[in-house]
Each structure stands twice: as C-alpha cells, then as structure tokens.
Amino acid sequence: MTVIRLYDKPECPFCWKVRLACSELGLAVEIIDHQAPARQAEWRGVSPNGTVPVLRDDRVAISESNVILEYLQDLTGGLLPGAPAERARARLLNHYSDTRIGQALRQVIFEKRGKDPAHWDQGRIAAGVAAFHQALPFLADQLDGGDYFAGRYSLPECALTARFGLAEGYGVAIPEAFPTLQAWFQRMKERPSYRPTRPLTLPAVRP
Ligand SMILES: N[C@@H](CCC(=O)N[C@@H](CS)C(=O)NCC(=O)O)C(=O)O
Incomplete structure (x- = not known):
C-alpha cells in the first residue's frame, strides 16, 4: 500500500470520520496539519474548495470526505455492507x-x-x-x-x-x-x- 497523507484539522468532524475509517481499516496515514505554515501551499494545491480533509496518495488527491470514504471502500471493501x-x-x-x-x-x-x-x-x-x-x-x-x-x-x-x-x-x-x-x-x-x-x-x- 502506498503512503497515505491526510490534510487534517483535529476538530473537523469530516476529518475525524476519515481518521476513524483509516484506523478501522488498518491503514497507516501521515496526518498533516493543514494550517502548518510549511504545508499550507501544498494543501491549497490539492484542495480546490479550500477545505479539509484531503487525502493524497501516489495515485490521486481527493478533497470531500465522502469521496475519500468511497475511495477507501473501493480500495479495501471494508466500509460498506454487502447487501x-x-x-x-x-x-x-x-x-x-x-x-x-x-x-x-x-x-x-x-x-x-x-x-x-x-x-x-x-x-x-x-x-x-x-x-x-x-x-x-x-x-x-x-x-x-x-x-x-x-x-x-x-x-x-x-x-x-x-x-x-x-x-x-x-x-x-x-x-x-x-x-x-x-x-x-x-x-x-x-x-x-x-x-x-x-x-x-x-x-x-x-x-
Ligand atoms: N463537504 C466537505 C466539508 C469539509 C469542511 O467543511 N471542512 C471544514 C472544517 S470542518 C474546512 O475545511 N474549513 C476550512 C478550514 O478549516 O480551513 C467534506 O465533507 O469534506
């Protein structure tokens, strides 16, 4: 599995649900504070709406928490029931x-x-x-x-x-x-x- 980076803000509920999903799926994630001065330019480059969370791996950068969750589901099959x-x-x-x-x-x-x-x-x-x-x-x-x-x-x-x-x-x-x-x-x-x-x-x- 490629390195997953999550541009994040601790109290953002959309970020927290993605952090929970990654943890439940056993995915190692590098959490990046989107407000850290050294990371802001890079976060803005992958966040067209200027929001967090943004998940980035070596294939794709995804803003919008629900699109992130669907991507994690597609990768792992672990976030949705079968029926x-x-x-x-x-x-x-x-x-x-x-x-x-x-x-x-x-x-x-x-x-x-x-x-x-x-x-x-x-x-x-x-x-x-x-x-x-x-x-x-x-x-x-x-x-x-x-x-x-x-x-x-x-x-x-x-x-x-x-x-x-x-x-x-x-x-x-x-x-x-x-x-x-x-x-x-x-x-x-x-x-x-x-x-x-x-x-x-x-x-x-x-x-
Ligand atoms: N629909 C978006 C909503 C994300 C959102 O509203 N994020 C807020 C934090 S909770 C945000 O990024 N605000 C701008 C900021 O904190 O700089 C999603 O589901 O990802």
Whole structure:
C-alpha cells in the first residue's frame, strides 16, 4: 500500500470520520496539519474548495470526505455492507450525520469554541441542543437495538462516532431516553480506533 497523507484539522468532524475509517481499516496515514505554515501551499494545491480533509496518495488527491470514504471502500471493501439495501442505509445515515446532526451541533460548538463562557449565547446553544435531541429518534429507530446501523461497522459508525464525540467534548450528551444510542456510542469509544483519532483539543479531553 502506498503512503497515505491526510490534510487534517483535529476538530473537523469530516476529518475525524476519515481518521476513524483509516484506523478501522488498518491503514497507516501521515496526518498533516493543514494550517502548518510549511504545508499550507501544498494543501491549497490539492484542495480546490479550500477545505479539509484531503487525502493524497501516489495515485490521486481527493478533497470531500465522502469521496475519500468511497475511495477507501473501493480500495479495501471494508466500509460498506454487502447487501444493496444495507449499503443504501449506511450512505443515508452518513448523509444524515453530515447534515441534520452536523447542523444541530454546529450551533453549540461554534458558540462555545474559543469563547469565554460568560459570553456564550445560551439561546443559540439551547436551540442547537434541542435540534440535536430532535434528530435522535430517527437514529434510534434505524439502530433498532442492533450492534451497528447497517449490519456491520460501516460509514455511519465513522460519521456518527465523530459527531457524538464532538458533542460530548462540548458538553452535549445523548439523553437517557435513548439507551440504545448511548450503548452504541460507548461501544464505539471502546474500539481501538477511538482514542488515537480523537482530537486532543476537545474541552473534555484536554489534560
Ligand atoms: N463537504 C466537505 C466539508 C469539509 C469542511 O467543511 N471542512 C471544514 C472544517 S470542518 C474546512 O475545511 N474549513 C476550512 C478550514 O478549516 O480551513 C467534506 O465533507 O469534506
């Protein structure tokens, strides 16, 4: 396997889900801080939209996290289930994580990140938490008490582990009304992929 480089930002949820996927697939990855002055020009050269993550190997440079995940799936076969209906469910939940869950949590994280708590807009935070809670029944239905969202570890595990991990880091817990989601997240945190990929800058993780 060729060397894989990932232009990355630790707290970016799209980056974290790619880091999780690489770890779960056993791929060695060189993580590059896209803001490091010595690497910025090279990152800009492979990121047409000016975003992270960007994965680069000796064949291709890919911006857009979901295209990266599809590429890793094509290389390894390890990120999607086999049956078409389960593959569709995995992709749908990955999209739900990027959109509905992401939009809810963004309100909380952007309000809290780097700000003195005295200056937090509590209304914005409450709206984000409420939107997060409203997005959970669909996930609980989809999990349906199973070990994984689509029959085996796949895209939604990468995507939602990163989102729930960020939520936890910024003080947003999964409510007790969703015990199967709580148990699922606990299992994800106990996997070997979690600790090495989590952002050390998260408020709840900082030493
Ligand atoms: N649709 C893109 C979204 C990526 C994205 O929004 N990345 C943010 C960080 S979370 C970014 O690169 N922002 C510019 C920056 O941080 O310099 C993907 O899935 O890769």
